[in-house]
Amino acid sequence: MIRTAPEGRWFIAGAWVVALGLVLVAVRTGSPAWIVAAALWFALALWVVAFFRDPERNWSRGDRLLVAPADGKIVSVVEVDEPTFFQGRARRVSIFMNVFDCHVNRYPAGGTVTYRHYNPGEFGHAAAEKSSLSNEQSSVGLATARGKVLVRQIAGLIARRIVTDHQVGTAVQQGERLGMIRFGSRVDLFLPLDTRVLVHVGDTTRVGVTVVGEWS
Numbered sequence: 001m002i003r004t005a006p007e008g009r010w011f012i013a014g015a016w017v018v019a020l021g022l023v024l025v026a027v028r029t030g031s032p033a034w035i036v037a038a039a040l041w042f043a044l045a046l047w048v049v050a051f052f053r054d055p056e057r058n059w060s061r062g063d064r065l066l067v068a069p070a071d072g073k074i075v076s077v078v079e080v081d082e083p084t085f086f087q088g089r090a091r092r093v094s095i096f097m098n099v100f101d102c103h104v105n106r107y108p109a110g111g112t113v114t115y116r117h118y119n120p121g122e123f124g125h126a127a128a129e130k131s132s133l134s135n136e137q138s139s140v141g142l143a144t145a146r147g148k149v150l151v152r153q154i155a156g157l158i159a160r161r162i163v164t165d166h167q168v169g170t171a172v173q174q175g176e177r178l179g180m181i182r183f184g185s186r187v188d189l190f191l192p193l194d195t196r197v198l199v200h201v202g203d204t205t206r207v208g209v210t211v212v213g214e215w216s
Helices: 006-029 032-051
Strands: 065-067 072-082 088-097 104-106 111-119 137-143 148-155 162-164 177-181 185-191 211-214
Touching (some): 006 032, 148 162, 185 211
Antiparallel strands (some): 065 211, 072 088, 104 177, 111 137, 137 148, 162 177
């Protein structure tokens, strides 16, 4: 059985209620148009379940390694200014999630949440470079035994809801659920400059599984 995120259960229920209604109409009328409509909506209802999947991935890779905070594709690995949490230069690893990726986000390392900030903004294409500045986003900063880590959830073209689970002061574990973004988005991971990044542009990641970096 597929484990689903709580944020998606009303979407899933609504999709299947409509699917059932269309099937009943198609059976009663026998109309080809209604049969096609029911089949198409049935496929959409299956996709909604898959989109909100929340697989258990709660093992640890160890405090020397950092795991991917999101499923998706690496779209950039660059050095940037990060003035809010790092207050200086940092290495940014950006992961773009399409509508078929798991959208539950997880902590790349264990530590304590010491920073949280939500910034309203636009809903541009999340893979674009400017989205890291202009799009709606939620940032979570961690103090770990080895250094600072910042995870930034960024809304996309059709994402309209960012969920971030924990408040400042919460102790979290590597691979623990951080939150999720609905319907297509991006996650940026900021690391100290001396961290060894182990992924490259074009690589795919699995949330809580793929090792993306190693502390120096």
